[in-house]
Amino acid sequence: MRLVRPGDAGYDEGRRVFNGMIDRRPALIAICETADDVRRALERAASDGLPVSVRGGGHNVAGNGVCEGGLVIHLGGMRGVRVDAASRLAWAGGGATWGDFDAATQAHGLATPGGIVSSTGLAGLTLGGGIGVLRGKHGLTCDNLVGAEMVTAGGDLVTADAELLWALRGGGGNFGVVTSFEFVVYPQGEVVAGPVEFAYDDPRGFLRFYREYCAGLPDEMSCDLLLRSGADGEPRITLLTCWTGDLDRAPAVYAALRARNPINDAAVRRSYVEAQRTYDAISPWGQRNYWKSNGMAELSDGAIEVLVASCDGRRSPLAQIQLEHLHGQVHRTDPASAAVGFHGATYNLLFNAKWLDPAADAENLAWARDSFAAIQPHLAGGAYVNYLLAEPEERIRAAYGPEIYDRLARVKARYDPHNILRLNQNIRPAESAHA
Ligand SMILES: Cc1cc2nc3c(=O)[nH]c(=O)nc-3n(C[C@H](O)[C@H](O)[C@H](O)COP(=O)(O)OP(=O)(O)OC[C@H]3O[C@@H](n4cnc5c(N)ncnc54)[C@H](O)[C@@H]3O)c2cc1C
Known part of the structure; x- marks a missing residue:
């Protein structure tokens, strides 16, 4: 050390x-x-x-x-990744990034659902849930976590039993420091992936089209939507697409998008590793960020009105509104197998205020908060804890739902009864959870 x-x-x-x-x-x-x-x-x-x-x-x-x-x-000194191709398992150190993991597993033609920016930590993403481009085929990242070694808050090295493993599938860094993650990995070849961008001339119509397009998507396609500004400062609609199935079937899946005359179409055949780095450039470190997020059961016409008004009212050209579409294996996974409150949502919504000037903090925070307040009637179900800021206990409890939260609190009491690890989306140990 x-x-x-x-x-x-x-x-x-x-x-x-x-x-x-x-x-x-x-x-x-x-x-x-x-x-x-x-x-x-x-x-x-x-x-x-x-x-x-x-x-x-x-x-x-x-x-x-x-x-x-x-x-x-x-944990920057613990970034190693080991792959056993024969048993389709991979192990990653507690400080590994998705760039580390994807490079090591793809050397064997394998992958598991992970983050879409290569510098994102594997640990935090997995422990909170994990939404990646392979979600439709293989579920959330945490659904593919099958083992873990952890140093408890008291300093004991433990191998996760079934209950701890359940808690680590979404319960965050509450229980100890995970030093090794064990994942199932799957064969994954080249993909067709990249942003497909559209003019912002009829955003309501486009969002209704997006809703219909997503409703029919095969498991192999992921399609997330961003309302953001292009390099010219003008708003545009960007779809972050990735087709991970048989390459011959890609043109049919993209046909409906191309029929809407994109202004930029960068969805091309790429290695999976390259696809997983496509958005690194638009995600630089050091920008000021403030996030508000929750799951949505549906993209109703009322919600579309709020999203368009929010996009029109952005205070910074860097700010963006993101919809991540959840389908396929995410919904087929037994919700009782992981400590995640948003398994049933159809979209994960994020108001991502981003700006550069500290003098503009107040107006950008206000934009995200006001947008989030306006969308409240259209939200449903839990939230993705990895997209939350420092929140009061009630918000964390609502994100998980009371049943999952209370079970996590009992696991917390077993591994970190004094809440030493509390700089996270904190679960209070069971004894004091309602004190
Ligand atoms: C640019 C960008 C892109 C993103 N893309 C995605 C995406 O594609 N999909 C998605 O699901 N999420 C995504 N996220 C959100 C991401 O899941 C969270 O930001 C997550 O917290 C990142 O984990 P980290 O290890 O990098 O974070 P850190 O800030 O290092 O840690 C996050 C939390 O995990 C705890 N922790 C970290 N390591 C360990 C460990 N080994 N043991 C125990 N606790 C630990 C920390 O204490 C902290 O509470 C993205 C975020 C950003 C900023």
């Missing part, structure tokens, strides 16, 4: 996270390479009385990977 302090080389790099609004200065950054390093880091935090944060890929928009004045357990 290497300890980095303020003023040391690597301190600023070690405390940096994706969201430019987060600027926390930890007292110590413990760069860990082994599970024993993690145990020693937890021991050190306890002996110095320091709060703890755990950093996987650093993408969490709430900045939960880094803490003010505490000790950061930095």
